[in-house]
Amino acid sequence: MTRLDRYAVFGHPIKHSKSPRIHRLFAEQTGQTLEYTTQDVPAEQFQSAVNSFFAGGGKGLNCTVPLKELAWNCADRKTERAQLSKAVNTLALQADGSLLGDNTDGIGLVTDLIANHAIVLSGSRLLILGAGGASRGIIAPILEQSPHTLVIANRTVDKAVKLAAEFDNDNSIAGCGFEALKNRQFDLILNATSASLSGQLPPLPTGLLAKNGVCYDLAYGNEPTAFVRWGQENHALKSLDGLGMLVEQAAEAFFIWRGVRPKTRPVIELLNSERKP
Ligand code: ATR
Numbered sequence: 001m002t003r004l005d006r007y008a009v010f011g012h013p014i015k016h017s018k019s020p021r022i023h024r025l026f027a028e029q030t031g032q033t034l035e036y037t038t039q040d041v042p043a044e045q046f047q048s049a050v051n052s053f054f055a056g057g058g059k060g061l062n063c064t065v066p067l068k069e070l071a072w073n074c075a076d077r078k079t080e081r082a083q084l085s086k087a088v089n090t091l092a093l094q095a096d097g098s099l100l101g102d103n104t105d106g107i108g109l110v111t112d113l114i115a116n117h118a119i120v121l122s123g124s125r126l127l128i129l130g131a132g133g134a135s136r137g138i139i140a141p142i143l144e145q146s147p148h149t150l151v152i153a154n155r156t157v158d159k160a161v162k163l164a165a166e167f168d169n170d171n172s173i174a175g176c177g178f179e180a181l182k183n184r185q186f187d188l189i190l191n192a193t194s195a196s197l198s199g200q201l202p203p204l205p206t207g208l209l210a211k212n213g214v215c216y217d218l219a220y221g222n223e224p225t226a227f228v229r230w231g232q233e234n235h236a237l238k239s240l241d242g243l244g245m246l247v248e249q250a251a252e253a254f255f256i257w258r259g260v261r262p263k264t265r266p267v268i269e270l271l272n273s274e275r276k277p
Pocket residue numbers: 129130131132133134135154155156159192193194195200201202203
């Protein structure tokens with residue numbers, strides 16, 4: 001009997017991951033037969049878990065927190081966007097037995113913003129909160145959309161300044177602390193800090209969001225996150241969380257593995273309907 005093609009997501013913790021559900025829905029929709037499971041993998045066991053997964057016939061892996069930097073290190077070859085983000089969320093077994101590493105987070109975010117929510121990035125004033133791995137993964141795809149400005153604000157100011165300098169080629173990107181945001185306005189504010197997950201918010205001045213501005217939290221939950229609530233309180237035109245980004249990054253991974261592009265909208269709608277009371 002031939003085994004189904006095997007895929008999995010590694011993370012720690014991983015129990016509540018929506019990825020298996022999303023990939024099974026994609027497979028059903030596109031008529032692909034595959035298996036997609038979760039595996040709880042602490043960082044120190046990552047390399048051996050990857051080795052046994054692929055030695056056992058695995059075809060592709062997603063890697064999530066806290067394993068994306070380790071996955072970057074273990075890929076034999078990386079796409080340009082993965083190179084820039086220094087993190088890999090998708091590993092794909094190649095015909096020659098090597099592992100290709102990609103990062104579909106940034107393109108997933110940009111697709112959700114533009115295709116699903118009709119948000120204009122080109123010529124807009126954009127602010128990213130946070131200068132960790134999540135921010136790094138989205139900067140290059142956002143810059144490709146030619147925003148008017150991109151500011152990265154972080155609690156540890158030095159990290160924001162250094163991160164901005166890595167991507168700067170025409171002075172349209174700058175790093176700063178939260179204090180420096182006073183008297184500035186942005187059309188789109190993206191929260192890429194890990195603060196939201198614990199219900200916390202960076203200190204944001206009032207008036208930061210422009211009229212008809214949009215807020216987007218890369219995190220998501222069954223309830224609105226602290227940052228989504230901040231957006232609502234500050235009269236955002238839309239205040240969104242990262243569920244759409246999650247589905248879009250998964251669709252990119254599915255395409256890399258299977259060569260078929262699933263429709264994302266029905267999956268986003270289904271997952272959204274399930275978290276509404
Ligand atoms: P991730 O991979 O999720 O980005 P990370 O690399 O550890 O995780 O980065 C977490 C980010 O959230 C950092 O920008 C961090 O700010 P510092 O660099 O100053 O640590 C930010 N962060 C976490 N908790 C925060 C809080 N309570 N207020 C503001 N920023 C916070």
